[in-house]
Amino acid sequence: MGVVKAEGNREWTPDWATHPGEHLAEYIESRGWNQAEFARLADMTPKLVSTIINGVNPVTAETALKLERVLGMKANIWTSLQANWDLHQARLAKEKQLDEASKFVSCFPVKELIDRGALRPTRDISRLVEDLLRFIGIGGPHAMQARFDSLAVHHRQSRAFN
Structure with missing residues (x-):
């Protein structure tokens, strides 16, 4: 083989x-x-x-x-x-990692982030994931939900009105 x-x-x-x-x-x-x-x-x-x-x-x-x-x-x-x-x-x-990385990257407007200088232009998916993680300030793609939860806005609710 x-x-x-x-x-x-x-x-x-x-x-x-x-x-x-x-x-x-x-x-x-x-x-x-x-x-x-x-x-x-x-x-x-x-x-x-x-x-x-x-x-x-x-x-x-x-x-x-x-x-x-x-x-x-x-x-x-x-x-x-x-x-x-x-x-x-x-x-x-490795293929599974790349698939997960591609899914993670597809959630972001990568072209716009590159155009605005937030990310380095690259075709290397692992480098792109690394740059996105740094930009967002998280340790890995699975921490994204924790980041979203920390950004959540909690509005006051009225007891009198829906």
């Missing part, structure tokens, strides 16, 4: 990955073992095997060596699967 060179300098990066636990589950099943049997053979706890298979725990270097001894698949393949999974998760998190 490595990076494949395409035309020119462009690299192909898949938009998917599988946790090594999925491969481990297939290997265990193909051998006719249950998780407890495999855990005994690999000198691992059944809970650790279960959490790896369920994608909760990573395949560490130590675990990869045990998997290599029992299953015959090289340890570097297991660690590469884990590294690919970790990179995929990091990319997903």
Whole structure:
């Protein structure tokens, strides 16, 4: 699942990955073992095997060596699967951050703020978010509601009139 060179300098990066636990589950099943049997053979706890298979725990270097001894698949393949999974998760998190940042920025008249000198002209969304946060005086996009609440106007209400 490595990076494949395409035309020119462009690299192909898949938009998917599988946790090594999925491969481990297939290997265990193909051998006719249950998780407890495999855990005994690999000198691992059944809970650790279960959490790896369920994608909760990573395949560490130590675990990869045990998997290599029992299953015959090289340890570097297991660690590469884990590294690919970790990179995929990091990319997903970054995309989510960018989506949230884009939504945050779309709530403001960015062009007008740039024209008036309140924000620096840029196409970098992360820099734009940073400038907006400084301009508004908040630590992060989720603090926006607190800022709005502090600016809220409370009018007097008459008991005699609606």
